[in-house]
Amino acid sequence: MYKSVIKNLALVLIGTYIFSIAVNSIVIPNQLGEGGVTGITLLLFYIFDISPALSNFIINAIIMLVGWRFLEKETIFYTIVAIISMSLFLEFIFLPSFIPTNSLLGPLASGFLIGLGIGIVILGHGTTAGVDIIALIINKYLGLQVSIALLILDVLIVIPLTIVIGLEKGLLTLISLYITSKILNFVMEGYNPKKAIMVVSNKHDEIAEEIMKRVDRGITVLKGYGYYSKAEKEVLYVVINRIQLIKVQRIINEIDSNAFVTVTGIQQVLGEGFTFNLDQSHNIEENEVI
Template identity: 30%
Template sequence: MAKILKLSLMQDVRDYVTITLGLLLYAIGFTCFQLPYEITTGGLAGAGAVIFYATGFPVQYTFFLVNIVLLIVAVKVLGWKFCVKTIYAVFALTFLLGATQEVMRELATLHPEWFSYVNPSSGLPTVVKNNIFMSCIIGAAVEGIGIGLVFLSNGSTGGTDIIASIINKYKDVTLGQMMMLCDLIIITSSLFTPSGSLDRLLYGYCTLIITNLLLDYVVDRGRQSVQFFIFSRKYEDIATAISATHRGVTVLDGQGWYTKESRKVLVVLAKRRESTNIFRIIQGIDPAAFVSQSRVIGVFGEGFDRIKVKAEKTKGDKAKSVNTQG
């Protein structure tokens, strides 16, 4: 029991460290590459940027205040379990957004020769000299990687994630559809700020696309699974060692067609990042073992992803729904 609690604690620590790293990357991408050129990204940080461009009210304050309201609603609707890491992310990202802006302003003051242009309204210098499109691409890529790390650790940046989750609970729409709709509304609204223009709007859409592409790439790579077939006379020792890493092992009966000898075959499904550890276990026990490794498109169930297929409504369910509405 104590060992399980220790492993759970270590996993939580790793999650929060990864979430913090992801939030730091997001803050750097947003502050260093988006804000100086007044490019609007998606999410609540993007909404805060729109308000900042229009009024000068700091992005981090808008982000924090709106998230507090959303979190109060989310706790009642979605429960505490959803909100714990989100609460941490909101406070951490609020701090990091403010800190990165102060660091960049300080650098612009101490080393003006490093930067070709400083935005007079925000005081933020441009990291990429005189190239708004390159700044848009780099900023979006860094943001996407950062958010991907947060999602891999079962975290959330709050904002539109909360809105989408609440609506998803009551309406038959996916989280991705709702988040995309919210982001499109936020970016389009930047057209009506004092610095708004069609080219800035297009840069905002490019940012949204690139961020989502990198987000999907990071999440898919992190969740990619592999399958092992292990043939060894020491299969019991190997199975016991792999099981100790909290990864399931299935034993199948097999037969070598040439020798006609009966063999035990181990089948292991694991995350791609766990492959090296499994190979080390096998090599340490039986260097002569025959091992086949292959990628799998998807693994669903305990320890992996959940099955997310909507059940089809029967005619009786539809009739019941109509009668309820009537």
């Protein structure tokens, strides 16, 4: 248990450190904006010269006092650590400013580091508090979807920021926010996202045999029914990684080019072959999938 706590604390501290470097060394020197509470702190800094560290701590503390009941106890603890450490890092950690001649490099760099930082904090079972909690409150009392609430809140923050920093900087801020979301998803889902394939074919036995032999993945056979043909169908279901997808598609085309195939993305896979193994002889292959 203690090892887990130390690991999570380390992740939260590393994540907030990276986040703070991005704000102090890239966002502020390039007069860019951000979404969420960070955007509000930047707005206060640009207009009134209020310390981002101070405003970040006060705003997030107020949000936590109002919305703590929407978080699990473990998340509350690590979120408090994140708020305190982020405020301290914003106040005391300064690296040389990165002000590139190419204006696009600023938002690309800040978006990358902020997404990386937030992702690491979340991996440590924490959050950066902020508008995420407000979105949960809006969802409960107004019935608005969390994603829609977050979008509205970010827009309400970015619009006044754009008035202050100018249209060009505002557009660059949108680029930074987009990069942040992509990097955050990358950190959370990993570099090798999983895919689920469903195959409907009269040669399902041959296809399943070849996939097991050449790709070494388990396959689930589902019972299907063709409403138009009024015939029972065997449907193959297999979860693989992105690298194995090409190999599986090749196998299907070789055996039955008329097979009906769907491929969908999967955010997370739990269970045998992905989070634990019953057959140790499959360790190498399954580690590749993870």
